[in-house]
Amino acid sequence: MAMACSTSLAGVADGPSMTLYRSDSPSLYASSGGGNADDGYAVIREQRDVILQAGVHDLVLGDLPNHLDAEAMALGFPGGEAKVISQRLLLGQGPNAALTGLTGSTISVLGDNGQPLANGTLLRAGEDGLVVRGSNGTTLIRQYAAVNTEGGHFPTGSSLSLRVDASRSGHADAVLSYPTSGIGWRAAYVATLQPGNACSMQFESRASIANRSGRDWQAINLTLIAGEPNFAKASAPRPMMMRVMAAPAAAEAMPEQSAVGDYRSYTLPAPVDLPDGSISQVPLYAARTMNCERTALYENGGGWMPPQPMINDAFNTDNNTSIISTLGFKAFDSLPAGYLRVLTADRNGVPQFIGEGRINDTPKGSDATITLGTAFDLRGQRARTQFHVDRSGRTMDEAFRITLTNAGQSARTVTVREHPNRWRQWTLTSSSVKPAKQTTDTLDFKVDVPANGNAVLDYAVHYTWTADDQPQS
Template structure:
């Protein structure tokens, strides 16, 4: 996926399938059908050899050169349109879909905690004291067709127009219309700090109040939007008491805020939550 210049997020998307020949012999003029999915495999695969483009195919294939897609039980099949040469010990690559331009979504994400729910309310003060400083860059696109699992390699042009590698991640088997997301890496110019600013337990009233301050620093020359994703994880029953900005998303285990951070500046997000529990759920 090559990021396109201009406003918004768009990528030029190309896809290829790899065919590994570990049979111990050469195959000439082979008719091949590829199957994508997760069938149960009883044996581990052998080491992966070097890759090369299969004879008779090019990276920019015409529609007539593309595999014919179909269903096969619970999986997807791709029948190659012509015979291929598969030499022993090789991994040949063939076009899987026609090249196309897709909309995408890039996010600078600062996340703390997880969706884990404890078996009892956690009242110890030092639980989940804070996260690190790294803010990660993610990329999400919507599957235009049923995409088999594989590695998505992302490029972006430098100031000279030369494509440069900016990250790679693995996507799962994704049905048509589903979201495929990967982590590209750590954002160089953005940093975050997180500190607890309030903590109070009322065992008689069976409540716990906790507040945090998240400071975001931007050393870059352009403003950035940072998605702050928090997971209140002390107990499953909680409410948002106050916040410096309205959450962009709130679920039973997640709070998410979109914070604008000016160029060469900083922004601060304060928020507070209250946990509550019943007498039967009271920690000992």
């Protein structure tokens, strides 16, 4: 697209809005490393005040982020004052990035000694120099020391060069919308366990918003989208600590939640500032006290089921010794995916970190469980005590002994989870502790282990199969 003679620079108007999609990209939330990140996804809608000239002419909109999907950018004039004939994205990258946004504006170019080299409209800034159109013609300047702008403003990031056909001259409102990357959000939860025998926790819900787009966003109206829309173009902006900014909204004002297609949206109650190179946090829900469940889990094997009976005596002989501590609770409302940090008070009443886990998108009323870590004072030992196969009778018997030890000063209840998966048809023939839960591929036993002591669980299962399922010799 050739540049026409009449060119004007569009300025930024107040009141932009952003729809921001969730991203777990580590590059967005990293506390070290500079520069912007090509991850995350947001759709921006902002009003620009542009100066039109009657007829066909060019104008430039600057102050755009560094990562844009050029095919999805759109500029409209609600009042019908002009229409867009063509557009070109000028990327804010490379050594001339700071000058790219000045394309179409009036500048003064100075030499090493401050002498004026040219004054006029900047047509292009490239590696071969500046192309400036003045009253005496067009000049290519290869060596210069400084550039001054007529308005004293240097746009940052990328710019959009447009050819428009206007019906009149003067100011007009234009609405620009575009997707960008380098910015994303995810939920951040903190649970502080409360003292007492029953599991209770103080639960805080926030949204962490990471901005590495190359642009500051000020007083922007923000809507957060929870869920996972599909993005077809691999080259488009993708959804996947620097200073933390306080939420400007009042403490009692919470985001308004609603459904958007198959997803959930959270519209913030007041505009927020999102400086480039920052992680801002805003509340999702008011803090609340919730019931929870602490579990010490000793698990062997998995839920995989073989295509035929497994009669090999080496199968299913796992002997894990670690007992895993977990925390579970029921979602009080729709909880977007994010990370939950869990704290508990030490003997001096100081909150201490005891584990962190990821929560997936969890609908209201659903269960959420995270792994806190390995219990220090608890251990398990698993030994097989019986194994017999009767091929002619198409049966198989297997038994295990599980020994649990507790080196702590208080009694614990350990959930033992076993997976009888030699074959899909099986029955529990005996157990020293009645199972708390039984499914097609899982046995759960809750075993009480005394302080500074141990407990033993014995159980046996019986497998059967038909002639059609007979395993190979």
